[in-house]
Amino acid sequence: MSGFIALWCASAALASALLAVTRPGIVHGLMWLVAALLSLAGCFYALGASFAGAVQVLVYAGAIVAVFVFVVMTVDATPEALAEERARLSGAWRLPAGVVALVALPLLLGPNSTGLEPGPATVPLKALGALLFGPWAIGVEIASALLLAALMGARHLGRRR
Structure with a gap:
């Protein structure tokens, strides 16, 4: 049953992503992006990766889309x-x-x-945290700095003259 739910969520995510990039209105595209991200979170939950689903909802469907909305409101x-x-x-x-x-x-x-060959099916949360804040800490910080630079660049490009 969970495989069927994951497949249904994946097809909904694909359809929503296609609608997100084909809509002429920017805000409508963002709403379809939110639908695609929430559908992907449903896929994660259906496949047993509840932590990845929660991160998908909180980080991507929440924070990243909020930044996109901010950028859209500042762009001419x-x-x-x-x-x-x-x-x-x-x-x-x-x-x-x-x-x-x-x-x-x-x-x-x-x-x-x-x-x-496929890798292990589960990764303990403690091991993930040790990787993100251990040897991969520099990569995580660089990614956050790039997101901040992109936000500042979009703000600079979108300001009114």
């Missing part, structure tokens, strides 16, 4: 600016689509098409 979204942005990014979808195809190809060919 006049029709002229949107038309200029669309013209500038008209062919920019090709590279991300190619990367998605390369990542999805092993998944479509089968679970063992990569020749890699």
Whole structure:
């Protein structure tokens, strides 16, 4: 039963993600992004990874989307600016689509098409914390600094003249 729920949540996440990137309204796209992130949290819960599901809801669906909403509210979204942005990014979808195809190809060919054996199914929470705040602490701090720099850059680009 949990496999069916995970599959249903995964299909809902995929549909929501597609709607998030195809909606012309920015706020509607963000709402579909929230739906996709909550659907992924449902997948995690259905597969028994409740900690990952809780992190998905708190960090991504909560904090990150709140930052996105802040950025959207500060960006100049006049029709002229949107038309200029669309013209500038008209062919920019090709590279991300190619990367998605390369990542999805092993998944479509089968679970063992990569020749890699699956890792352990569970990781103790204490071990995860020891990794994040031990040898990976610098990487975690660099990621947070990059997010802060992106937020400041978006604020600078979106300010009114």
